[in-house]
Amino acid sequence: MKKPIKTLFSWCMAAFVAVLVANGISFFYRSGAGSIDRENAYSYSIRTPNSWMVRGSEGYGINRVDQNGYLNDDTLPRKDNYILLMGSSHAEGLQVMQKDSMTAELNHLIDPTTRTVYNLGTAGYTLPLIMEGFQAALDEFPNSSAVMIEISDLSFSSEDFLSAMKQTQFDPACTGQALAQSLNPARRVRNDLLRAIPLISLLRQQFDSMNFSMKDAFGIRNFFKAQEAPAPDPNSAQAAEAENAAAKEAAAFSSALNQAFALLRSEYDKPIILLYHAGVSILPDGTIQINRDMRYYDAYRAACEQNGIVFVDAGDAFLAAYQADFSLPYGFSNTTMRGGHLNKLGHKIVAEEFYKAWRNIQEEEKN
Numbered sequence: 001m002k003k004p005i006k007t008l009f010s011w012c013m014a015a016f017v018a019v020l021v022a023n024g025i026s027f028f029y030r031s032g033a034g035s036i037d038r039e040n041a042y043s044y045s046i047r048t049p050n051s052w053m054v055r056g057s058e059g060y061g062i063n064r065v066d067q068n069g070y071l072n073d074d075t076l077p078r079k080d081n082y083i084l085l086m087g088s089s090h091a092e093g094l095q096v097m098q099k100d101s102m103t104a105e106l107n108h109l110i111d112p113t114t115r116t117v118y119n120l121g122t123a124g125y126t127l128p129l130i131m132e133g134f135q136a137a138l139d140e141f142p143n144s145s146a147v148m149i150e151i152s153d154l155s156f157s158s159e160d161f162l163s164a165m166k167q168t169q170f171d172p173a174c175t176g177q178a179l180a181q182s183l184n185p186a187r188r189v190r191n192d193l194l195r196a197i198p199l200i201s202l203l204r205q206q207f208d209s210m211n212f213s214m215k216d217a218f219g220i221r222n223f224f225k226a227q228e229a230p231a232p233d234p235n236s237a238q239a240a241e242a243e244n245a246a247a248k249e250a251a252a253f254s255s256a257l258n259q260a261f262a263l264l265r266s267e268y269d270k271p272i273i274l275l276y277h278a279g280v281s282i283l284p285d286g287t288i289q290i291n292r293d294m295r296y297y298d299a300y301r302a303a304c305e306q307n308g309i310v311f312v313d314a315g316d317a318f319l320a321a322y323q324a325d326f327s328l329p330y331g332f333s334n335t336t337m338r339g340g341h342l343n344k345l346g347h348k349i350v351a352e353e354f355y356k357a358w359r360n361i362q363e364e365e366k367n
Contacts, residue, residue, distance in 0.1 A: 023199040029056040031198030033191045036069065036179050040171035042086075042133035042140060043122040046070065048191050049176040054198075058340055059095035059332040068140075069176030072119050073098055076107070079114040083358075084141055086130045087150030090277070090350075091121030095332065095341045102150070102342075105351030110358070117148070127151050131164040131260050135267050139170035146271040146361075148354050154276065154296040158249075158256035165263050254299045261307040271361045274304055275354055277314040277346070280328060280338050288322045288338075290315035312357050317349045 032055075033048035046069025047053060053063045053071070066072040071092055085091055085103055093101035103119040110116040120137060130149060138144070172178065183191070194201055264272060279291040292315060304311035314329075321327045329346030331337035342350065 019199065023197055026198040026202050028054065029198075030054060030202045031195070032201065033195040034201070036176075036183070036187070036191075038174045038179060040136070040169055041174040042120060042137035042168070042170075043125065044129075045122075046176050046179070048195075049180045051195065053094055055094045056334075058335050059343060060334075061094050061096050061098070063094060063098045063101075067177050067180075069179075070119055071098065071101070071103075071121065072115065073104065074115075076113070076115045078118060079111065079116045080143060081145035082115065082141075082143070083110075083117045083146045083148060084137060084144045085117050085119050085121060085148045085150065086125075086134075086137065087121045087148075088125050088152060089121070089123040090152055090342045090346075091119065091150040092123055093119075093121060093342075093347065094123075096344050096347055100344045100347055102347040102351040102354070105348050106148075106354060109351065109355045118144075121150070126153055126156065128156055128160040128164040128260075131161070131264060132166070133168050134264055136168045136170035138268060140175060144270070146273065146358065147268060148273045148275065148358075150275050150277070150350065152277050152279070154293040154300060156296075158252040161253075161256040161260040165260055167263075250299070253296065254303065257299055258303045258306055261303045261309055265307045265309065271310065271358070272308075273310045273312060273354060273357045273361075274300075275312040275314060275350060275357075276300070277318070277329070277342070277350055280318055280322075280330065282338060288319065288328070290318060310357050310361065312353050314350055314353045317353055318346075321345060321349060 032053040033051040035045045035047055036049075037045045047065040049065060049067045049069045051065045053061070053065060055061050055063075063071045064073055066074045071094070083106075085106070091102060093103065098104060101119070103117050103121075106117040107115055118141065120141075127149070130151075173182075276292075278293065281289045281291055283289055292313070301311050303309075318329050321329065327345050328338050329342055329349055331339050332343055
């Protein structure tokens with residue numbers, strides 16, 4: 001009887017030690033205190049204020065979360081007439097070290113002694129969501145001298161932009177500082193557990209990424225593609241009808257986009273810079289191609305011009321970097337190159353393109 005008990009005890013001890021080791025390693029691979037959901041503010045959620053985020057599955061980044069719940073280095077004082085940076089997970093920058101993010105690069109370019117750019121980058125935030133929270137951001141951070149917006153996707157519908165014009169109303173009770181103080185006990189315990197046991201977050205990510213679907217298995221998708229009907233005759237009535245529908249859709253999209261940009265301009269009379277960075281592809285001859293979404297590209301440029309918003313395309317800068325030494329702005333040594341998020345070089349290029357646009361605006365104002 002003693003032997004089975006001793007064996008069981010040794011197994012339990014081995015499992016316990018294994019969990020401790022795995023949890024210890026997780027601190028350096030994926031750790032953080034989670035996020036806090038909210039409603040009446042710029043973003044639907046923020047990172048837990050005054051915490052640290054470590055991510056190592058794509059690139060590697062150790063980032064500080066400030067008292068407002070955004071990724072900002074609070075070792076430098078914030079300049080009075082700061083610039084707000086709004087954007088997606090690319091702007092948030094969890095995949096690189098904080099000193100290598102576009103925010104840090106911009107701060108260094110503009111004034112290395114202060115925080116001139118304040119990062120509101122939020123994972124999953126597209127242009128319609130940024131527009132929806134735009135006024136709330138201005139209310140929470142009222143002393144900005146300019147707004148920079150980072151986007152990597154142009155493919156939205158006219159309904160997305162019309163819906164975004166129903167903007168969020170800011171509530172001071174939804175700031176990071178207020179939410180951190182008013183967290184309910186359950187949420188506080190949850191965040192403390194995530195901070196102390198990062199293995200939980202890592203395991204949850206693994207479970208979420210598991211896919212047991214049989215969709216497209218055994219070549220089924222390709223089989224049905226082969227059975228699809230041939231394309232209609234371009235001279236047929238059906239093709240003409242489709243062309244007219246596409247033209248109407250394009251006109252509706254341009255109108256909605258222009259209305260949304262006009263709303264931003266009516267709310268903010270200082271410089272707004274919209275930077276678009278498209279993906280890249282490597283061609284058979286070894287050169288790269290910028291995968292701009294030309295279905296909407298001209299509409300964005302026109303809407304920006306009509307509303308006094310500076311449109312910046314980082315594509316040519318990506319091409320120049322590749323031609324110089326075959327560097328790519330996306331991908332990391334632990335993932336696939338040219339895919340995923342901006343890497344250190346990508347952040348640097350985007351920051352430099354933002355800075356050039358900012359300098360041009362200043363020069364124009366002087367003249």
